Amino acid sequence: MAARRRGTSPAAGPATTPGAVRAPQRSWRRIFDNRLLPILLITPALVAIGGLVAYPVLRTAWLSLNDASGLQALTTGAMSFIGLDNYVAIAQDPDLRRSALTTVLFGLSCVVATMVVGMAVALLLNRPFKGRVVLGIIVLLPWAIPHVAASYVWQWLFHDQYGVINWTLSTLGLGGFEGFAWFNQWHTAFIVIGIVVVWQSFPFVSIALLAGLQTVPTDVLEAARIDGASAWQRTRLVTLPMLKPLLLVLLVISTIWDFKVFDQVFVLTGGGPARKTEILTISTYQQAFTQSEFGLGSALAMVLFLILLVVTVIYIKLVKDEERVS
Amino acid sequence: MTIAPVDLGGGDSPRLAQRRVVTAGMAKRRRRVATIATYVAALAVGLFAAFPIYWMVLTSVKTQAEIITPEPVFWPSTFDLSRFSYVLELGFTTYLRNSLLVAAGTTLLGLVVAIFAGYALARFRLPFHRYVLMIVLSTQLFPLVVLIIPLFIVMRNLNLLGSLWGLILAYLAFITPLMIWILRGFFLSIPTELEEAAQIDGCTRFGAMWRVILPLAGPGIAAVSIFAWIAAWNEFLLALTFIRSDELRTLPVGLVQFVGRESTDYGAIMAASLMFTIPVVIFFLFVHKRLTTGMVAGAVKG
Secondary structure, three states, X not given: OHHHHHHHHHHHOOOOOOHHHHHHHHHHHHHHHHHHHXXXXXXXXHHHHHHHHHHHHXXXXXXXXXXXXXXXXXXXXXXXXXXOHHHHHHHHOHHXXXXXXXXXXXXXXXXXXXXXXXHHHHHHHOOOOOOHHHHHHHHHHHHHOOHHHHHHHHHHHOOOOOOHHHHHHHHOOOHHHOOOOHHHXXXXXXXXXXXXXXXXXXXXXXXXXXXXXXXXXXXXXXXXHHOOOOHHHHHHHHHHHHOHHHHHHHHHHHHHHHHOOOHHHHHHOOOOOOOOOOOHHHHHHHHHHHOOEHHHHHHHHHHHHHHHHHHHHHHHHHHHHHHHHO | OOHXXXXXXXXXXXXXXXXXXXXXXXXXXXXXXXXXXXXHHHHHHHHHHHHHHHHHHHXXXXXXHHHOOOOOOOOOOOOOOHHHHHHHHHHHHHHHHHXXXXXXXXXXXXXXXXXXXXXXXXXXXXXXXXXXXXHHHHHHHOOHHHHHHHHHHHHHHOOOOOOHHHHHHHHHHHHHHHHXXXXXXXXXXOOOHHXXXXXXXXXXXXXXXXXXXXXXOHHHHXXXXXXXXXXXXXXXXXXXXXXXXXXXXOHHHHHHXXXXXXXXXXXXXXXXXXXXXXXXXXXXXXXXXXHHHHHHHHHHHO
């Protein structure tokens, strides 16, 4: 690419310029255009990413190895290196240990539910029926709602006294749901949080998968149909294998999203009751900004990051294996 | 219904054809069941996606007596629009202004950075090109909580915690990488011959980019602008951590504060949520397609 560009650039100079001046001018310009300009263009981005992402990540990693409690530790740098003690503290604290475990279990459940609902809706939208276009737009809406607003809407739907959901369930004959307080037990609270998370993340999966479904060549599907494959068999044996790379990508994007959930939990339960719905993002915020335990908070953030890293490495390995096979 | 006989005529295997003959009558019925199932499923999906939003809108305009009822009212007898002005008077005008400032600032700064970087990554062979691309992509992996403590320290030391600039800078951390990535894809889809022609016509290399390519990338630039705008408008965690004074709060944090004070007035909460939501939904419907393909393409190529 660079060679081609260099070859075309002599034509850039005006033809009427005297030769003596033209040669150095052109070469300076060529050096600027090919060497300096790209670096000038990328520098702001590198500075931004370096200063706002790379530096903070390294600083968090360093902080996680220190005992940094109280604001003084941050402003004066008065902290002491304690090695992995913060990580040991997380492993020994029953609440924080549960928080890490909950993050993984809750995150994975949300990913599975998001993928299943997203896939089902994509397959539905791929069928011809009246109102398909309208449904395609309606399905997008939950994705567009800000997390905080969505959390309040669902909190209202699940309200114990005046919520539509309790009314519907008790009208359907489930007596136990009259005045049922969803946020008083951790497991029912997680059901509501999970519904909100899935509600907001399935549209992306559906729309991406729908685009993928429409790239599956119709002649292959037609061939399978003529060979007697049922609709379910065509989906399972033809469509899904063809979408495998896309599915893997969506799996990772959903994982990154669902393990990072903060807003919904903060609004709906704040980690309660009795810290039982705390996940790592909430724990980090609580330890760092309400307890001022910045070292411990950093260690919690690093645990979350390491979990995501492991998941992503597994994903990259899966994609590599996939490429080797095909 | 009309396809089945045609299939029988052209059936390549007699055994298969015979099986079809047997099921031809059933096939019709089965297709009708499938059609009904499709519509039932469509209705269920539509309800799941839209009912919460319908309920938010409805609650915000119902009278108090129709909100607080053991049996829900699905269509109000009168519409009460007074809540919107009531909510605005309670400080939402300030939150709205702050959110607009932060969203606009993030979008403009992000655009400058992302247009330049996206163009450079699409058109030039940079030193460490592969690594620069990898770095841009890998930023998506970091949860905000990993960045938040050091960013808080930096903003504190730079005395930016008391201003909206701190938020704008912090938002650039997670918004620009995706903007760069989507814009790079856009620039890649524009043929290089256009710049070469512009340069032959006397443009500088930078001029060729600025005057020829940028206008062509207009739709892409519009899409990432809206993406950045929405991301900054919705962001909650950083705004919650960094902003301590009420007159600098943005909408999501303002909403949480508001609920903390009026926790039982669901009509007002829904009205505030609705005002917070509407601009996003409008913008979002314009860009969702580019956003989806951009994110998926980014991950696939990585």
